[in-house]
Amino acid sequence: MKKDPLIIAFCCNWCAYAAADLAGISRLQYPGSIRIIRVMCSGMVHPDMVFHALEKGADGVMIVGCHPGECHYIKGNEIALARADIIAETLEDMGWERDRFQMTHVSSSEPERLVQAFRDMHERLEALHQNTFAGVEANE
Amino acid sequence: MKDKRRPRLSFVWLHACSGCEIALLNSGERLPELLNKVEIVHFPLLVDHKFGGEQEFALPEADIGFVSGGVASEEHLALLYSMRRTCRILVSLGTCATHGGVPALRNRWTAAATLETVFGDTSGRATVAAEMPALLDRVYSVDEKVRVDFCLPGCPPHPEMIVHVIETLMTDGQPRLPGKSVCETCPTIRTGEMHRTVRRFLNNAEYDSDEPVEEMRCLLEQGFLCMGPVTAGGCGGLSVPLCVQARVPCRGCYGPVRPEGNQLLDMLNVLASHGVDHRAIVDRQSLLRFSGAHGLLRLTRKTK
Numbered sequence: 001m002k003k004d005p006l007i008i009a010f011c012c013n014w015c016a017y018a019a020a021d022l023a024g025i026s027r028l029q030y031p032g033s034i035r036i037i038r039v040m041c042s043g044m045v046h047p048d049m050v051f052h053a054l055e056k057g058a059d060g061v062m063i064v065g066c067h068p069g070e071c072h073y074i075k076g077n078e079i080a081l082a083r084a085d086i087i088a089e090t091l092e093d094m095g096w097e098r099d100r101f102q103m104t105h106v107s108s109s110e111p112e113r114l115v116q117a118f119r120d121m122h123e124r125l126e127a128l129h130q131n132t133f134a135g136v137e138a139n140e
Numbered sequence: 141m142k143d144k145r146r147p148r149l150s151f152v153w154l155h156a157c158s159g160c161e162i163a164l165l166n167s168g169e170r171l172p173e174l175l176n177k178v179e180i181v182h183f184p185l186l187v188d189h190k191f192g193g194e195q196e197f198a199l200p201e202a203d204i205g206f207v208s209g210g211v212a213s214e215e216h217l218a219l220l221y222s223m224r225r226t227c228r229i230l231v232s233l234g235t236c237a238t239h240g241g242v243p244a245l246r247n248r249w250t251a252a253a254t255l256e257t258v259f260g261d262t263s264g265r266a267t268v269a270a271e272m273p274a275l276l277d278r279v280y281s282v283d284e285k286v287r288v289d290f291c292l293p294g295c296p297p298h299p300e301m302i303v304h305v306i307e308t309l310m311t312d313g314q315p316r317l318p319g320k321s322v323c324e325t326c327p328t329i330r331t332g333e334m335h336r337t338v339r340r341f342l343n344n345a346e347y348d349s350d351e352p353v354e355e356m357r358c359l360l361e362q363g364f365l366c367m368g369p370v371t372a373g374g375c376g377g378l379s380v381p382l383c384v385q386a387r388v389p390c391r392g393c394y395g396p397v398r399p400e401g402n403q404l405l406d407m408l409n410v411l412a413s414h415g416v417d418h419r420a421i422v423d424r425q426s427l428l429r430f431s432g433a434h435g436l437l438r439l440t441r442k443t444k
């Protein structure tokens with residue numbers, strides 16, 4: 001039986017989490033693989049946390065924050081974006097595929113956009129797992 | 141107190157340079173005091189004591205054992221297992237033992253590639269003598285292979301700190317490390333304004349050599365890749381960090397601030413969070429030059 005991927009989504013309180021809340025109220029469906037962790041701002045997520053999540057068994061990690069220029073702590077999401085760069089670059093150094101990490105921006109009134117990002121991430125990881133298994137079988 | 145047996149100390153070195161042991165000998169007046177209180181049962185740097193066996197190493201029983209160096213070969217591994225069996229308390233001494241240290245730089249290549257590069261003849265074949273112990277696939281820190289009771293990083297650890305750890309463990313206490321970064325004991329001037337690009341250390345930092353180091357601007361803020369923020373402090377004892385005393389940037393030799401931290405990731409994070417362009421660091425893997433064990437430095441993927 002195929003196992004669903006497990007995705008940790010760090011959502012900032014002011015836009016991303018509010019959008020997730022609205023998605024729930026509007027009864028939008030998104031994959032059950034998403035586990036939301038609310039943080040005050042996307043700029044709070046240290047790259048160590050992303051790698052920690054992967055090491056502890058998550059298949060993918062998302063950081064979701066406000067649109068550029070709309071962070072409630074002014075520069076938090078700029079810092080998050082710079083960090084997203086180094087996370088993407090060091091993933092392969094640490095033996096993970098780049099597809100396992102995603103940074104996304106949404107506003108609190110864009111639940112569809114958030115749900116779409118969740119779905120895309122879920123599909124990407126499923127594809128990644130299929131490739132990995134195909135690769136393992138081909139090697140055997 | 142005459143009848144009380146002196147605590148027995150045992151020292152072995154694995155993939156090490158002897159600097160850690162020399163640091164202990166460098167502890168000045170505290171050394172003779174210490175030597176009067178302990179019995180040294182095994183210490184290759186000081187005492188000629190034969191311990192090789194046919195299969196196993198016959199090490200003497202000890203109360204506290206110190207291992208310096210990483211675990212790089214089958215021989216190191218056998219020696220380490222023997223040490224663990226014979227010592228009640230085991231301490232990993234120095235960054236090589238706690239985080240792999242400089243020898244773990246080879247973890248980016250296979251053992252075969254290392255042999256070919258380092259000992260290769262003109263045709264690229266390794267030329268080491270056949271009786272050299274087989275290399276492990278990579279260099280491991282001591283705690284990756286056996287249970288360790290206390291980790292004392294530093295390349296080498298500060299002499300006072302080594303003596304403090306020995307004396308505390310002798311009385312069954314729990315030694316304490318500073319637990320802070322190099323920056324916390326650095327007196328340079330910080331303004332919060334960073335140079336936006338990384339400058340490599342081809343030019344000297346800006347400072348007035350007639351002025352004390354307290355008058356110098358933080359080297360990281362000057363744009364040099366000073367690893368102070370991501371490196372465990374203590375190298376200067378109660379005084380200024382050693383490299384900063386010499387007005388050069390910290391290279392990271394005490395390993396990460398949290399024992400399980402990742403100096404590469406943490407340093408890039410420092411730069412990214414301050415808007416510094418980290419792409420100028422083409423050799424970013426070298427930020428793990430002292431802490432490549434624990435699987436942090438890995439085989440570089442084939443580029444072809």
Ligand code: SF4
Nearest residue numbers: 157159234235236295
């Ligand atoms: S930690 Fe430094 S001083 Fe100690 S053995 Fe390793 S290289 Fe030598």
Ligand code: SF4
Nearest residue numbers: 323326358359366368
């Ligand atoms: S970055 Fe370097 S120079 Fe600046 S405070 Fe830290 S240790 Fe000192």
Ligand code: SF4
Nearest residue numbers: 375383390391392393
């Ligand atoms: S300043 Fe850094 S590199 Fe220099 S001795 Fe101290 S910890 Fe080691």
Ligand code: FES
Nearest residue numbers: 012041065066076
């Ligand atoms: S508050 Fe949303 S990213 Fe900073």
